[in-house]
Amino acid sequence: MKKLFLIAGLLVFGSTYAQDEDIDITSDNSWLKAGITAGVPVGDAGDTSSFNLGLDLRGQYLVNPNLGIGLASGYNHYFGKDEIEDFGVIPAAGFVRYYFTPNGLFLGSDVGYGFLTNSADNDGGLYVNPHIGYHNRDWNIYAFYQNTFAENDIDVQNVGIGLTYNIRFK
Template sequence: MKKLFLIVGLLGLSPIFAQTTDIELTPNNSWLKAGLTTGVPVGDVSDVSNFNVGLDVRGQYLFNPNIAVGIASGYNHYFGKDEFDDFGVVPAAGFFRYYFTPDGLFLGTDIGYGFLTNNDNSGGGLYINPQIGYHNRDWNFYAFYQNTLAENDVDLQNVGLGISYNIRFK
């Protein structure tokens, strides 16, 4: 199942990256995003964790003023309740964002694979992270729903808030 998700993801993103080979990367169309997230587990995972924090790292390419694609990773740490150990998710995903205006509302989603840490029941699975937020030239503020549909019926869901800073290439 892992290999299937990886193959579908790579095939789905390959036309996007194939089209960008003749495009020059500049500080106006490409940058890194680095940020922090915090969330509350929902669903079954709320039985074993009541809080999570994360690091968010992205490389973004802006096709035009409204459409961006890129790669996303980071680490989401779930704090275990009572006798449960802490665990985490390391996403490896592609992302898409639609910016309505140069400063203002955006919608986006990450789709990829989430690798689970400190979890003996599953190695990981499909990772989905839809977002809605506000952005300007330097900052992104957003709300998200994050879900990792892992093997052996492990389903990690959380809702939260994030902030990231745009680091421009020079």
């Protein structure tokens, strides 16, 4: 049932902006973000993993100079400890960011589904990733808290930092 509400919410959110026929994709309002993340697992994940490294991939559209929306994905690799195998999370999410100024502080969050890899009897669950950071025209550096509310009452959580580079459309 959670999956149904999540999919419905993303469809409503996306269709709100898809109905605007005046959308013009330019290098000033749309770009790809590619980067890396590093974190420390907490909660359930902290019991089984010692460190987290990831790739962060995003496509962003600026609705106005202060509000960005888009799609986020990537891969988060959790290094197992005490002879527990490594595992991972592949997020498929929508995101929103509020930019206070053209260069400076931003707040944002991803919401979607986190697919678990190398995990027996657990496909994944609701994925949330609030973050706060600093940005300029080319770079974003941010702190985040990720949580995948997986099946069987397992939460895959970590806190960390990320760095992305903006690849502009021409």
